[in-house]
Amino acid sequence: MNDYLRELMAARRAAPKDDILTELVRACDRRELTGQEVFSMVFLLLIGGHETTVNLLGTATLALLHHPDQLAWLRAHPEAMPMAVDEFLRYESPVSMATLRFTKEPVTVDGVEIPADELVLVSLGAANRDPDRFPEPDRLILERNDPGHLAFGQGPHRCLGAFLGKLESEVALCGLLDRFPHIEPAADEKTLPWRNTIMLRGLESLPVSVHG
Numbered sequence: 001m002n003d004y005l006r007e008l009m010a011a012r013r014a015a016p017k018d019d020i021l022t023e024l025v026r027a028c029d030r031r032e033l034t035g036q037e038v039f040s041m042v043f044l045l046l047i048g049g050h051e052t053t054v055n056l057l058g059t060a061t062l063a064l065l066h067h068p069d070q071l072a073w074l075r076a077h078p079e080a081m082p083m084a085v086d087e088f089l090r091y092e093s094p095v096s097m098a099t100l101r102f103t104k105e106p107v108t109v110d111g112v113e114i115p116a117d118e119l120v121l122v123s124l125g126a127a128n129r130d131p132d133r134f135p136e137p138d139r140l141i142l143e144r145n146d147p148g149h150l151a152f153g154q155g156p157h158r159c160l161g162a163f164l165g166k167l168e169s170e171v172a173l174c175g176l177l178d179r180f181p182h183i184e185p186a187a188d189e190k191t192l193p194w195r196n197t198i199m200l201r202g203l204e205s206l207p208v209s210v211h212g
C-alpha cells in the first residue's frame with residue numbers, strides 16, 4: 001500500500017491531472033503540507049472513502065435478502081432510498097469501531113469514570129443498536145426515518161464524506177434494484193466471509209443470483 005500510494009503521488013507530480021491527488025501534491029510542493037500529511041490524507045481518502053461505501057453496499061444487500069418484506073417495500077417506494085440508506089447505516093454500520101481516542105483528563109460517561117491517559121474505543125455499531133435510543137434495534141425497519149445514528153461518527157471528526165457516501169450508496173442500490181427485479185442468495189449464509197477486522201464491518205464477497 002505504501003509503495004502504491006507513493007507511486008501514485010509521483011505519477012501526479014510527473015503528469016498533473018484535474019483531481020484531488022494533484023492538488024494535495026501541489027500543496028506539498030508549496031510546503032503547505034508535509035509529505036507525511038499528504039500521504040496520510042491520501043490513505044484516509046482511499047480507505048475511508050472507498051472501503052466504507054463498498055462494505056455498506058454488501059451488508060445492505062444482505063439485509064434486504066434477509067428481509068423480503070422490506071425489499072418488496074423498497075421496490076415499491078424507490079423514492080424512500082435516502083431514508084432506507086440511513087437505516088442500512090444504522091443496522092450494519094460500516095465503521096463499527098471509531099478510530100482510537102485518548103483521555104487528556106478524567107471523563108465520566110454514564111456514571112463510569114475513565115481516568116486520564118486511557119485509550120478509549122467507541123463502538124459506533126453498538127451505539128446504533130442501543131435499545132434506549134432505537135426501538136427494536138435488531139430489526140431492519142426502512143421506514144424508521146431516524147437519521148440520528150452514529151454511523152458517520154460525531155463531533156469535530158465526523159465523516160467528511162458523509163453526503164458523498166450516502167449519495168453513492170443511494171445511486172448504487174437504486175441501480176441494483178432497477179436492473180434486477182429478482183435477487184436471491186447464492187451461498188449458504190454460514191459460509192459468507194466477513195472481513196476480519198474490529199474496525200470495519202463488511203463482507204469479503206456476497207454471491208447472489210439475479211434474474212430478469
Ligand code: HEM
Pocket residue numbers: 044045048049050052053056093094095097098099100124150151152153154156157158159160161162164165166169
Ligand atoms: C457509507 C460511507 C461512509 C461511512 C460509514 C463513513 C464513516 C466514517 C466515520 C465513522 C468517521 C469518523 C471516524 C472517527 O471519528 O473515528 C469518518 C471519518 C472520515 N471520513 Fe468517512 N465514511 C464514509 C464515506 C466517506 C467518503 C465517501 C469519504 C471521502 C471520499 C470519507 C472521508 C472521511 C474522512 C476524510 C474522515 C476523517 C474526518 C476527520 O477526521 O476530521 N468517508 N467516516
